Amino acid sequence: MKRVYTLFLLLLSFNGFCQDASHPRPSPLSIVAVTYKDTYLKLTYSQPQKNGREIFGKLVPFDQVWRTGANEATEMTITRDIKINGSDLKTGTYSIFTIPKEGSWTIIINSDLGLNGSYNYSTKSDVLRFDVPSIPIEDVIYESFTIWINQKNDKAELLMAWDKTKVSANIQFLEPKP
Numbered sequence: 001m002k003r004v005y006t007l008f009l010l011l012l013s014f015n016g017f018c019q020d021a022s023h024p025r026p027s028p029l030s031i032v033a034v035t036y037k038d039t040y041l042k043l044t045y046s047q048p049q050k051n052g053r054e055i056f057g058k059l060v061p062f063d064q065v066w067r068t069g070a071n072e073a074t075e076m077t078i079t080r081d082i083k084i085n086g087s088d089l090k091t092g093t094y095s096i097f098t099i100p101k102e103g104s105w106t107i108i109i110n111s112d113l114g115l116n117g118s119y120n121y122s123t124k125s126d127v128l129r130f131d132v133p134s135i136p137i138e139d140v141i142y143e144s145f146t147i148w149i150n151q152k153n154d155k156a157e158l159l160m161a162w163d164k165t166k167v168s169a170n171i172q173f174l175e176p177k178p
Helices: 002-019
Strands: 029-036 039-046 074-078 082-084 087-089 092-101 104-110 126-136 142-152 155-163 165-173
Touching (some): 104 165
Antiparallel strands (some): 029 039, 039 074, 074 092, 092 104, 155 165
16 A cells, blocks of 8 residues: 555656646647648647747847757658749758848758757758748737648748748649659
């Protein structure tokens, strides 16, 4: 009986530790996916929360590489070649990093995978880089960092938003080559 009681207390204390606010929970994992004909595009990312903090320029500094989410770097998988913001991107899985700036962001598609944050980010593994304007949002609509895709047939818009900022990039799904 003493062992059962000890095990119960141990489990109770472990449960209390897991729920303690001083030990933040990991950000929720999100997956966004779309399909066009034989092309499948999937993004996997963690959603950090605003929690009353100032985001861009403070928590996420301007002019520095950001993992584009929380925890591990955001990853994108595509099963056929696409164009993103007018540039070719080959079939594969990539990490997505960004450099938020005042008025624009640099979006980086990188071949390194499984990176924790941007600590081991290397420009040598960049596959594609392009700039997009950042769009200010008047009210805080996005308490959580959010990525989504608006798809219209063979065209789509990749959108990222958090706090009072939104960016987008154009995607063109390509027809398979005969």
